[in-house]
């Protein structure tokens with residue numbers, strides 16, 4: 001049975017934003033059976049030697065699929081897509097587009113947006129580095145908005161794992177809502193992804209399951 005390591009306790013600010021949700025959403029879309037292994041972060045479950053053997057970075061998410069251990073949300077989603085034959089085209093050219101946009105989500109978009117958030121919450125708001133990061137994030141979001149004009153989904157005509165990664169990167173609290181406001185195509189895209197019944201089911205089950213931290 002596929003085991004998905006996720007958070008057992010999440011503080012109210014992080015609820016909905018943790019990266020285990022990317023994996024849970026993908027499994028729900030794909031109809032894959034799984035069991036959740038709930039990890040208590042404040043209680044240092046992620047620091048245990050057993051968990052570090054699975055993920056040397058001591059982070060969530062991780063999966064153990066009958067002995068196949070995968071970490072990194074992007075790698076996990078691509079593995080599950082190959083395993084299930086869902087949310088990933090079978091032809092090489094289509095698969096390349098999904099790889100391309102999965103990496104873009106986690107690199108070209110998540111890096112500037114998350115770094116800006118981190119600098120700002122670490123006391124850097126209003127400083128030159130924060131302004132420079134804001135410029136970098138704005139530029140990438142502007143370019144992304146242009147790409148999304150006339151497109152339903154990011155990589156292909158159909159919803160793929162790249163959309164789970166991109167919409168979760170864009171939709172989390174670390175992406176300041178202010179940053180997205182000028183980008184009508186991104187906002188419409190985000191709404192399209194977040195309206196999916198599988199996302200709603202995933203988020204509802206997560207909110208019912210996780211305890212306060």
Ligand SMILES: N[C@@H](CCC(=O)N[C@@H](CS)C(=O)NCC(=O)O)C(=O)O
Pocket residue numbers: 017018019020046058059060061071072073074
């Ligand atoms: N690049 C990793 C990042 C994973 C990550 O940042 N996980 C966070 C939760 S969303 C975590 O485990 N934080 C606890 C920690 O770093 O101690 C991925 O995409 O899976």
